[in-house]
Amino acid sequence: MEKSINITLKVWRQASPKVKGEFISYKMDNVSTDSSFLEMLDVLNERLVKERKEPIAFDHDCREGICGMCSLYINGHPHGKDGETTTCQLHMRRFNNGETITVEPWRSAAFPVIKDLMVDRGAYDKIIQAGGYVSVNTGGVPDGNAIPISKIDADEAMDAASCIGCGACAAACKNGSAMLFVAAKVSQLALLPQGRIEGAARAKAMVAKMDQLGFGNCTNTGACEAECPKAISISHIARLNREFLSAKFND
Amino acid sequence: MAKKQDTTTVDAPQIDAKIPAGPLAEKWSNYKAHQKLVNPANKRRLDIIVVGTGLAGASAAASLAELGFNVLNFCIQDSPRRAHSIAAQGGINAAKNYQNDGDSVYRLFYDTLKGGDYRAREANVHRLAEVSNSIIDQCVAQGVPFAREYGGLLDNRSFGGAQVSRTFYAKGQTGQQLLLGAYSALSRQVGKGAVKLYSRYEMLDVVVVDGRARGIIARNLVTGKVERFSAHAVVVGSGGYGNAFFLSTNAMTSNASAAIQMYKKGAYFANPAYAQIHPTCIPVHGEYQSKLTLMSESLRNDGRIWVPKKKEDAEAIRAGKKKATDLSEDERDYYLERRYPAFGNLVPRDVASRAAKERCDAGFGVGNTGLAVYLDFSSSIQRLGEETIRARYGNLFQMYDKIVDENPYKTPMMIYPAIHYTMGGVWVDYELQTSVKGLFCIGEANFSDHGANRLGASALMQGLADGYFVLPYTIQNYLADQIQAPRLSTDLPEFNEAEKAMHTKIEKIMKIQGDRTVDSIHRELGLVMWDFVGMGRTKEGLEHALERIKEIRKTFWTKVYVPGLSADLNVELEKALRVADFIEIGDLMARDALMREESCGGHFREEYQTPDGEALRNDEEYSFASCWKFNGDGEEPTLLKEPLVYEFVKRQQRNYKA
Numbered sequence: 012m013e014k015s016i017n018i019t020l021k022v023w024r025q026a027s028p029k030v031k032g033e034f035i036s037y038k039m040d041n042v043s044t045d046s047s048f049l050e051m052l053d054v055l056n057e058r059l060v061k062e063r064k065e066p067i068a069f070d071h072d073c074r075e076g077i078c079g080m081c082s083l084y085i086n087g088h089p090h091g092k093d094g095e096t097t098t099c100q101l102h103m104r105r106f107n108n109g110e111t112i113t114v115e116p117w118r119s120a121a122f123p124v125i126k127d128l129m130v131d132r133g134a135y136d137k138i139i140q141a142g143g144y145v146s147v148n149t150g151g152v153p154d155g156n157a158i159p160i161s162k163i164d165a166d167e168a169m170d171a172a173s174c175i176g177c178g179a180c181a182a183a184c185k186n187g188s189a190m191l192f193v194a195a196k197v198s199q200l201a202l203l204p205q206g207r208i209e210g211a212a213r214a215k216a217m218v219a220k221m222d223q224l225g226f227g228n229c230t231n232t233g234a235c236e237a238e239c240p241k242a243i244s245i246s247h248i249a250r251l252n253r254e255f256l257s258a259k260f261n262d
Numbered sequence: 263m264a265k266k267q268d269t270t271t272v273d274a275p276q277i278d279a280k281i282p283a284g285p286l287a288e289k290w291s292n293y294k295a296h297q298k299l300v301n302p303a304n305k306r307r308l309d310i311i312v313v314g315t316g317l318a319g320a321s322a323a324a325s326l327a328e329l330g331f332n333v334l335n336f337c338i339q340d341s342p343r344r345a346h347s348i349a350a351q352g353g354i355n356a357a358k359n360y361q362n363d364g365d366s367v368y369r370l371f372y373d374t375l376k377g378g379d380y381r382a383r384e385a386n387v388h389r390l391a392e393v394s395n396s397i398i399d400q401c402v403a404q405g406v407p408f409a410r411e412y413g414g415l416l417d418n419r420s421f422g423g424a425q426v427s428r429t430f431y432a433k434g435q436t437g438q439q440l441l442l443g444a445y446s447a448l449s450r451q452v453g454k455g456a457v458k459l460y461s462r463y464e465m466l467d468v469v470v471v472d473g474r475a476r477g478i479i480a481r482n483l484v485t486g487k488v489e490r491f492s493a494h495a496v497v498v499g500s501g502g503y504g505n506a507f508f509l510s511t512n513a514m515t516s517n518a519s520a521a522i523q524m525y526k527k528g529a530y531f532a533n534p535a536y537a538q539i540h541p542t543c544i545p546v547h548g549e550y551q552s553k554l555t556l557m558s559e560s561l562r563n564d565g566r567i568w569v570p571k572k573k574e575d576a577e578a579i580r581a582g583k584k585k586a587t588d589l590s591e592d593e594r595d596y597y598l599e600r601r602y603p604a605f606g607n608l609v610p611r612d613v614a615s616r617a618a619k620e621r622c623d624a625g626f627g628v629g630n631t632g633l634a635v636y637l638d639f640s641s642s643i644q645r646l647g648e649e650t651i652r653a654r655y656g657n658l659f660q661m662y663d664k665i666v667d668e669n670p671y672k673t674p675m676m677i678y679p680a681i682h683y684t685m686g687g688v689w690v691d692y693e694l695q696t697s698v699k700g701l702f703c704i705g706e707a708n709f710s711d712h713g714a715n716r717l718g719a720s721a722l723m724q725g726l727a728d729g730y731f732v733l734p735y736t737i738q739n740y741l742a743d744q745i746q747a748p749r750l751s752t753d754l755p756e757f758n759e760a761e762k763a764m765h766t767k768i769e770k771i772m773k774i775q776g777d778r779t780v781d782s783i784h785r786e787l788g789l790v791m792w793d794f795v796g797m798g799r800t801k802e803g804l805e806h807a808l809e810r811i812k813e814i815r816k817t818f819w820t821k822v823y824v825p826g827l828s829a830d831l832n833v834e835l836e837k838a839l840r841v842a843d844f845i846e847i848g849d850l851m852a853r854d855a856l857m858r859e860e861s862c863g864g865h866f867r868e869e870y871q872t873p874d875g876e877a878l879r880n881d882e883e884y885s886f887a888s889c890w891k892f893n894g895d896g897e898e899p900t901l902l903k904e905p906l907v908y909e910f911v912k913r914q915q916r917n918y919k920a
Contacts, residue, residue, distance in 0.1 A: 140453035144446035159414025
């Protein structure tokens with residue numbers, strides 16, 4: 012049943028990448044508990060616009076948990092503290108009446124703030140461009156059933172491929188490492204015969220790019236797995252390490 | 263009320279779609295065998311702008327770059343991987359016949375044509391069915407993890423409007439996986455330098471030089487700067503216009519602006535009235551709501567749709583005095599199974615949506631608004647076990663639970679129709695070229711293959727068909743004549759004027775400083791669209807809608823308030839520019855719906871129905887694609903017709919009963 016709560020938001024406001032940011036508090040009354048977190052921010056933004064103030068800039072698009080565009084550090088957790096949830100799927104019924112909610116952008120050296128809660132995640136695209144693909148051109152490929160693939164491998168590849176590239180893993184990591192993101196792609200393609208051929212070269216190229224872009228090292232804290240909205244397992248990092256080591260041995 | 267267009271005269275100007283001659287099954291092969299090509303050395307000298315990175319845009323950009331063209335690719339989100347194709351859930355059709363259940367290229371062609379209520383081109387739809395198999399092969403080669411059987415071969419599921427299982431899928435995330443496949447192919451070309459990627463850019467206008475599209479004006483959404491880009495051809499894959507309804511299953515940035523600007527530069531806009539209302543969405547629940555969430559059509563494989571048989575039960579449920587699970591089998595009306603025994607819960611989307619509306623309008627709806635029906639998995643869970651259902655639809659059930667806060671394994675889901683996809687779009691000929699030379703349109707943004715209604719799992723097929731296997735051929739037939747054309751300077755007067763016009767438009771919006779938020783005007787437009795240009799349309803309703811849209815346009819241009827600066831990151835300004843164009847598309851939709859005095863597919867005019875409430879087509883008078891030509895702001899557009907000639911298939915009233 013629909014209820015409403017009163018909350019206080021502490022939101023990070025930063026006009027542009029180079030200027031100093033600060034927390035600004037906003038009191039919100041009668042927030043419907045059936046609304047999503049982003050709908051609550053829409054209501055606040057419409058109020059700010061009516062008050063002739065600058066609305067809060069934040070990233071979002073599909074609002075059904077699949078595009079990976081939404082972000083936000085909510086009360087110290089990427090996408091809030093609910094498991095397997097993106098910010099757009101987080102609903103206000105998960106908060107208490109009278110609660111103060113702190114909202115920050117992703118904090119990671121490789122994801123600079125653009126404005127307010129919006130960050131630049133272009134580094135993830137660059138990592139994929141370095142090798143996160145199978146090198147085939149359009150056309151001239153064999154029939155889809157020409158190479159049988161075990162259902163177990165296909166399912167595991169699918170689990171890895173569920174990554175939405177939102178950046179929560181790097182944002183959650185105390186070292187700012189992108190290992191889970193890289194591992195998910197390396198693992199997906201290494202599990203399939205089509206991607207197997209370039210497995211080692213891919214791992215090497217993607218890890219080198221990750222290092223170059225200023226992401227930190229992995230120290231196996233497991234924070235990435237805990238905060239990943241798609242529950243991508245850190246066992247993929249082990250597979251990445253195997254691929255990476257075998258590439259190094261062959262050098 | 264505007265003067266009524268004369269629509270039925272035979273001498274209305276007609277348009278040629280350049281369909282190749284010859285037998286249906288040989289048209290595409292013949293076209294490819296005789297079209298002009300560009301040799302590799304010349305490809306390097308030609309630049310192509312591709313707007314959009316969804317299934318159509320990303321696959322086109324990647325394929326064109328692989329061939330050797332220089333590609334400039336524009337993306338509204340921060341990464342091409344986030345284009346809204348990613349949200350497609352259920353699957354992609356192909357005529358592989360892996361299940362040995364009688365499928366073939368012809369049957370996929372026929373089902374798609376029939377599903378579109380015989381308002382698509384035969385030749386286009388046949389080509390689509392022909393290339394469908396190559397798409398599956400391509401995606402497998404890219405490492406798309408399609409669902410597989412224990413023997414290692416690809417699995418299929420069924421979708422609406424077909425009696426075979428031809429839908430390939432990757433859990434409930436097929437669109438995501440296909441898009442990531444196209445994105446990986448695109449990323450490979452970006453890494454090689456063959457594609458230059460512009461993310462967080464929005465196309466504002468197309469630049470036409472000497473009658474040919476030679477560039478675009480785009481706004482850098484981070485800096486607010488309006489920039490110019492030139493090329494030898496422009497390809498637009500910017501998606502559909504469903505967000506004219508404010509509440510839709512589209513993403514928040516999905517918009518019609520690129521399409522409207524193309525229309526204003528001379529590209530015809532075809533069949534704007536054909537919009538798809540998807541039957542299985544989570545019902546509307548509050549005023550603050552920003553979007554609607556789709557529950558995949560694949561759920562209709564195992565879910566049964568029903569409402570209470572007795573009105574008293576429906577009333578008791580709405581009042582919270584009874585629950586769905588309190589009703590016994592014989593107190594439930596499985597109305598799709600009752601009305602359509604042959605297809606049952608798997609009737610096409612337009613039929614399922616109208617049937618839900620009919621029951622709710624008659625007072626049998628559930629939920630606290632009465633605008634919902636049940637989608638019930640209890641008999642499937644009994645038959646197959648909860649684990650099997652979880653494996654098939656786990657992510658969808660979880661999504662439902664998060665939004666509605668109810669467990670669909672225990673209690674039936676509630677669903678209601680919502681706007682989801684637009685079959686209409688920018689008119690293109692057989693080569694996917696618009697009525698402006700050198701301007702191409704692909705994917706949902708064009709109008710080509712789905713007629714008046716799209717079957718499930720066909721959008722992904724069409725987007726990828728256009729991008730991987732059609733456009734990379736047909737665009738060469740155009741570019742072969744452009745190899746002598748130089749790279750144009752963006753200092754040409756045509757670029758100056760286009761940029762100046764955009765600056766003027768933006769400054770005009772910024773200066774209004776009224777008292778209405780952009781969202782409040784968009785919401786007002788959406789309600790008009792849903793009430794009068796939605797599932798059931800009438801002459802009076804549409805005339806009223808046109809009046810209301812005129813008022814909303816006036817409200818927008820006199821009362822909107824946009825804060826901040828134009829030359830800065832300004833989300834309110836982005837939204838305002840889009841809403842200005844949604845108002846124009848809303849007008850075109852209502853106008854087209856009023857003109858089309860028949861019911862077909864997603865376009866249902868209440869005046870034209872059979873005694874048992876099915877859509878009543880009028881093939882004598884309306885067997886054409888309606889193409890609207892822009893005549894200037896404030897002027898009535900002109901209607902042109904592309905006659906739909908059926909040479910190979912006999913049209914019938916769609917029948918999903920027997």
